[in-house]
Amino acid sequence: MRKVLFFLFICILIIPSLSFSDDKFLPNIAELVENTSAAVVNVSVTKTVKTQPRHSPFPGSPRGFPFDDFFNFPFEEPKQQRERKISSGGSGFIISKDGYILTNHHVVAEATEIVISLNDRREFKANLIGSDEKSDVALLKINTNEALPYLSLGNSDEIRVGDWVVAIGSPYRLNFSVTAGIVSAKSRSIPDQGTSYIPFIQSDVAINPGNSGGPLFNLKGEVIGINAMIYSSGGGYMGISFTIPINYASEIIEQLKSDGVVSRGWLGVSVQEVTKDLADSFKLGNPRGALIGNVLKDSPAERAGLKNGDVILSFNKQKIIYSGDLPLIVGRIKPDTTVDAVIFRSGIEKKMRVKVGVLEENKTENIIPAAEDKSDDLLGLKLVPVMDLSSEKVEQLKVESGVFVEEVKDGPAKDAGIQVGDVITTMAFKEVSNLEDYNSILSELSTEDNLAVRIVRNGNGSFITIKLKK
DSSP: OHHHHHHHHHHHHHHHHHOOOHHHHSOOOHHHHHHHGGGEEEEEEEEEEEEOOOOOSSTTOOTTOTHHHHTTOOOOOTTOOEEEEEEEEEEEEEOSTTOEEEEOHHHHTTOSEEEEEOTTSOEEEOEEEEEETTTTEEEEEOOOSSOOOOOOBOOGGGOOTTOEEEEEEOGGGOTTEEEEEEEEEEEEEEGGGTEEEEEEEEEOSOOOTTOTTOEEEOTTSOEEEEEEEEOOSSSSOOSOEEEEEHHHHHHHHHHHHHTSSOOOEEOOEEEEEOOHHHHHHHTOSSOOSEEEEEEOTTSHHHHHTOOTTOEEEEETTEEOSSTTHHHHHHHTSOTTOEEEEEEEETTEEEEEEEEOEEOOTTOOOEEEOOOOOOBOSOOOEEEEEGGGSOHHHHHHHTOSSSEEEEEEOSSHHHHHTOOTTOEEEEETTEEOOSHHHHHHHHHTOOTTOEEEEEEEETTEEEEEEEEOOO
């Protein structure tokens, strides 16, 4: 009995020390919200759009035909377009006492009027200073003699995965709503969304339509990003939100203030992910870097001596782990700047000097998904030299040499993703100009080799790995 009483006494002493207080693990953000919400604004946008006319359901009926109104088809001239105004909105925040405001490009795109509403019910018309689609950043300005609250900008590079963050915005027009969560990841690239130049902060903060353009805060009350988009299959919040880092946005802001437009660095390559099989076939070791599938003619990459099949391991002294890292790095470099690049070519690392060009509207750094690799046992391709094809076909393929895939039979080539219409230009890092080159390279391969093959498909070059087993 004494032992039981002694055990209970010890438990009474220990349990309070093990209890978890809300203050220790769940930060109280009430004071942060009180100090910052006055500078968060609602952005109301009016746009004028043209619509096609609606026609009477009774062709040939005169203007004012009595059944037009009944069927809600007012008579219009066949080629006449109607204009109508639509309203939309988002969020934003004031960053200076003289009235500069940050929001998203997509919030104010094509706006004919922009109205800023503060949470004290004051309203101001805003001027668009500049807007950049690729970064999804827009800079607005309101002119007033009234005192304006504004927010302090933090250092988004210092934010850590797992840090608590807070968002304020107007989701679904529920003005000045507050949500909180943690940082889930940093430097996310989303190339399939057309946003491959933005190193997004990913968080689980609840962001919904209307939050766009609002601030993301650290627990000091400093802005560390502009809330931009969500990942959702149905349009609602699913626990994955993306925010533009404020350090990146600040670079855009300065250019918008001074020039009204943004200049970005451009390399002129198409890159793809280095898979485990590609890394093995390249003898690279761990998968890493950005594999060049295509070097554009007269591009900075071509002038620097970069080649198809090079793996860029670092650029401007920044390591490249995934292929999506490259456009993020290159895009932030001032055009005409010369930087160092480390590449992997023919089994060795090599340092090169590259003068970065300027990204124009019709240019981009393409990220090509790596083909899925599978294994089987025969190659099985029917090929035609490109030189034997018609000049029209060669022009369509956008290649000057190689072997054209005319038929794909069962075998490792088919399982690796080779398709009819592909052009094979290199195999095992050797140029394939004709069938003799192709057969010669195959004859030298071991039956256990992973064969790195460069193909051109729809004008884009990329590498795949074919596993050979005979």
